[in-house]
Amino acid sequence: MIAARGPRRAETGHAEPATGPSSYAGVVVAGGAAERLGGVDKPMLEVGGRTLLARSLAALSGADPVVVVGPRRPGVDGVVWTREQPPGAGPLAALAAGLAFVQQARVVVLAGDLRGVTAAVVDRLLEALDGPDDGDHADTPDGAVLVDADGRRQWLLGAWRTASLRAALPADPAGASVRRVLGGLVIVDVPARGDEAADVDTADDLP
Numbered sequence: 001m002i003a004a005r006g007p008r009r010a011e012t013g014h015a016e017p018a019t020g021p022s023s024y025a026g027v028v029v030a031g032g033a034a035e036r037l038g039g040v041d042k043p044m045l046e047v048g049g050r051t052l053l054a055r056s057l058a059a060l061s062g063a064d065p066v067v068v069v070g071p072r073r074p075g076v077d078g079v080v081w082t083r084e085q086p087p088g089a090g091p092l093a094a095l096a097a098g099l100a101f102v103q104q105a106r107v108v109v110l111a112g113d114l115r116g117v118t119a120a121v122v123d124r125l126l127e128a129l130d131g132p133d134d135g136d137h138a139d140t141p142d143g144a145v146l147v148d149a150d151g152r153r154q155w156l157l158g159a160w161r162t163a164s165l166r167a168a169l170p171a172d173p174a175g176a177s178v179r180r181v182l183g184g185l186v187i188v189d190v191p192a193r194g195d196e197a198a199d200v201d202t203a204d205d206l207p
Helices: 052-059 091-099 119-130 162-168 178-182
Strands: 025-029 066-069 080-082 106-111 143-147 153-161 187-191
Touching: 025 052, 025 091, 052 066, 052 106, 052 119, 066 091, 091 106, 091 162, 091 178, 106 119, 106 162, 119 143, 119 153, 119 187, 153 162, 153 178, 162 178
Parallel strands: 025 066, 025 106, 066 080, 143 187
Antiparallel strands: 106 153, 143 153
């Protein structure tokens, strides 16, 4: 499936995504050049023989659809491509652009520079979002986010209720702070194990 800002379009024959209670969508925030890495395309950096973007996509193997927000990269197929408006308007604007293609009640949001995320992490986030299966939904959270060893919430490594995200987004998300906008929601913290929360901000973060 391929899409760009404007009217949605899809390849002929692509099945409609599942929208049942166990289904979820994925959004990868995959902006372009990284100034602290000399302007390289950070999501396309390789770690352990795979690009960072490929690692996020592998972690979302159970999601349908998977929306990648950022410049289209060659060789990356089977996803929806879109851009935040204007390009470079920040991660919250990218999240808003990705949500435009989500029909499912749950969505997993990942950054495009994660080197430790796996499908097992996504499973734990979804389990935390859904809570115990005891029939009591009074305290159902809006989101579940991974928390690193220093206690910092990783806002672009979480599972969310799509309706909660849409309700929280400002009319103009360009340049707005993800932490300030999403910090008012009901959040479940999921402690990271090992390097699950590891990302790449500088060359020192590359193994």
